[in-house]
Amino acid sequence: MPERTSGWRDPGTLWLVLPVALALAPHMLFVPGWVGLAAAMTLAWRLSPAWRPGGAQRLLRVTLAGAGVAATYLQFHTLAGPEAGIALLVMMAALKLLETDSRRDHAVMVLAGYFLVMATLIHHQDMVTTAWLLTTTAALTASLAASQAGRVPAAAAALRTGTLIVVQALPLAILLFLLFPRLAGPMAGLVQVESARTGLTDSMAPGSVSQLIQSDAVAFRVDFADPAADARGLYWRGPVLSDFDGRTWRRAGNHAGMPEAEPAGPALDYTITLEAGDQPWLPVAGLAREVPVEGAWSTTYLEWLTPRQGHDRLRYAVHSWPAFQMETELPNWQRARTLALPEGYNPESRALARRWADESADPRAIVARALAYFRQEPFHYTLAPPPLGDDAVDDFLFQTRRGFCEHYANAFTVLMRAAGIPARVVTGYQGGERNAVGGYWVVRDRDAHAWAEVWLPGAGWVQVDPTAAVAPERVERGLADALPAGERPLLNLPTGWLKTLRQTWDYLSNGWNQWVLGYDFERQQRLLSALSPSLATLHGTLLAMLAGAGLILAGLAFALLRDGAGRGDEVDRLYGRFLARLARIGLTRGAAEGPADFARRAARDRADLAPAVAAITELYVGLRYGGGAPRRVAELRRAVRGFRPARRH
Incomplete structure (x- = not known):
């Protein structure tokens, strides 16, 4: 990914701003209006061609950050606590976008996005919010992967990578959710009442x-x-x-x-x-x-x-x-x-x-x-x-x-x-x-x-x-x-049918409330006792959690290694078939000759084969040494299958 990006037309800028915007969006319902407006204007500025990294605009950014802290204190009379803390986090995350012009800054910005995702759960934990946050997490992870790769990937490929990472993490998250010891008492002051509403009064x-x-x-x-x-x-x-x-x-x-x-x-x-x-x-x-x-x-x-x-x-x-x-x-x-x-x-x-x-x-x-x-x-x-x-x-x-x-x-x-x-x-x-x-x-x-x-x-x-x-x-x-x-x-x-649809949604929401949001200390103890009495003890729970996490991580590692090895074997096989077909027309790769050097020599000897040789070699090098996306293996397979060089007459 380019070190410095600006303007909404630039893919690198969009990969930075849009995932953070997804993380900021749910908070617009809860923070004061001026905080939401300031965050929206900051994102628009970051996407505009007027934004420039460093230098002349640095003083303005520092001034805005100081004004934001002061305004937050005047609004809440504190900088601590859930309400003031989230408002400050929203504003500072938006302002951080204005000085994000390097790979390191990009990683810090994504980390702030993860904090915004977690902070959303203070207000809402329903199914729709959870689905939104999982999608946002996948987008933030894709943005981070794209930044660390040093190039701007295709959107579908990057999102597939981010989604795959989130899906791979879900088994471990579910295990920790089920087994991590729950507090028997209320976490007063940490989480606000969700959707507090006034019903009957006195x-x-x-x-x-x-x-x-x-x-x-x-x-x-x-x-x-x-x-x-x-x-x-x-x-x-x-x-x-x-x-x-x-x-x-x-x-x-x-x-x-x-x-x-x-x-x-x-x-x-x-x-x-x-x-x-x-x-x-x-x-x-x-x-x-x-x-x-x-x-x-x-x-x-x-x-x-x-x-x-x-x-x-x-x-x-x-x-x-x-x-x-x-x-x-x-x-x-x-x-x-x-x-x-x-x-x-x-x-x-x-x-x-x-x-x-x-x-x-x-x-x-x-x-x-x-x-x-x-x-x-x-x-x-x-x-x-x-x-x-x-x-x-x-x-x-x-x-x-x-x-x-x-x-x-x-x-x-x-x-x-x-x-x-x-x-x-x-x-x-x-x-x-x-x-x-x-x-x-x-x-x-x-x-x-x-x-x-x-x-x-x-x-x-x-x-x-x-x-x-x-x-x-x-x-x-x-x-x-x-x-x-x-x-x-x-x-x-x-x-x-609208009534049936609403009742179905209420049934799903009620199940979510009972088995996810309502999974408290008492319910956890009942579940673990039903599985095994030894699991209901702290010692047994911790052992089960460690053993389960180890098995999941070992399974993921084995799957990744097998996928990498299998893909590497197929890539080498396809390249070997390509070399064999060139050898049949008299173009043989030397023992000390690298793929790129051999491709250049083959192109000089057979200019008519130069485009195909260059394309296949680029695919091979990208997959063999750069990782590459799985779909590129299919591209290499098709290219080698269609490569049928003829001898010169």
Whole structure:
């Protein structure tokens, strides 16, 4: 490869810049906009004819590097840590291209590209990103091989070389992935939460849940022990909201401890894979005695939480009872909290509830009266309700009558409290979609739901879903069937072959998450123990890793040596056949005569054979002494086969 290259038309420059651009591309989604713009402009400058190595532009490059470091510090207030470190790496790698004009610089640049590839995994480790990074690694390796060869090869040949090297390294990488000892604890601070997302929160105001529901992102996946289990009728419990200020519902706080509760129906066994997020809630269908997540704990409201606010992808097995009886005796402090209503809000709603209470002293009858009100009055289920005023419940119940689950749960809970019945709002998820390819259920953000719990004497806390009184299709068949036809496109739900394609992709992604990203210390121990109990020990694992690596490297060495020897033997055979055909017409190579000298002498004696002799000799010398690409052997084979020199007459 030329020592100095410039301009996008120059192959040497492209072999330098394009692989690095592939390594930089994924980071453009995460670094600040000014960093991405600066990197793009630097790459464009390196490809332009205006770039010149060394000399006059050196001061400008040093100035840009200093400005980049200063700007990074001002942005992040540090130069350490994943975010600031990656931004600085992106900027410095781009600027390094401006002073890369030698073979040594090229190798340093490729090494920086490898660091960029590894840094991408801090943000994403999905299948698409991994495929991109493997392709980028092959391109960087091809660029390095081309640089060290001292010439600009054909693109296909160089990429084939880079790909071959990556493929040869994969068995060793897989062995190390399977056997290298895993850390039993979290690597806090080293890797950021992948695609951290905000799901359910500890408050609910009009519009908060419906905004979440218009997202198609996966919240969690459920794999039931019983293949016949149906998730559509299940309520996945999340934050419980007891405090109300007239507009917003909020959690009452983290009161640790399991509430008094007993199962009231059959149990379910299932495994949940919860996507990474920045909220601590662990969804559970009903009553669970424990959730096997490190540090997980329950509140007195039957919420399960992780000890950290943010978490990576979690997988946990649960034994729970969807139907249960909770707190048949209500503590006074809870009664007071779940009856409280702020003064001055929603006078019409409170008057309606008091009238119901005056007409019947039975709490069950009042609950039934409220549900009948929702069924009989012209309420509509919609994702696009009109705005509400300060007296949101009054506006909803007596004017707009259009809303989503949060509107119905909010209004019902206020009515119950106004009638003297303890009540609270529960948020979580309801239902899900079965993945027919993988046989598991997918619960998405759009399955987020809000319902109510009322406390009834002798029964304790009883689940009531007022949304089901207005739109039973929401509970029985899912969100899409409950919405008006004009609003269903908002969900962008695929059908037919698109649905099958999406489910297939989700199945593959879930497998990747489980067996690659989820291959933790516990899973490694189970796998090694299943293969051999001795492998589950540190000593056994290290011995197996060393033995396996030795076998793989020995196999690669044997294959390379055999390929080189086999190719060398064939090259010599073909050249010998070429010499034999020249000898038959009186041109014999001398014992001390090299191939190039003999070719020149043969060309002088037989000028008509000069082009063919020169071409065959060049191919032979390139393969025999310069390595050459395997396709050149085929070229030599064809050239010798077609070489049929005739005697002079």
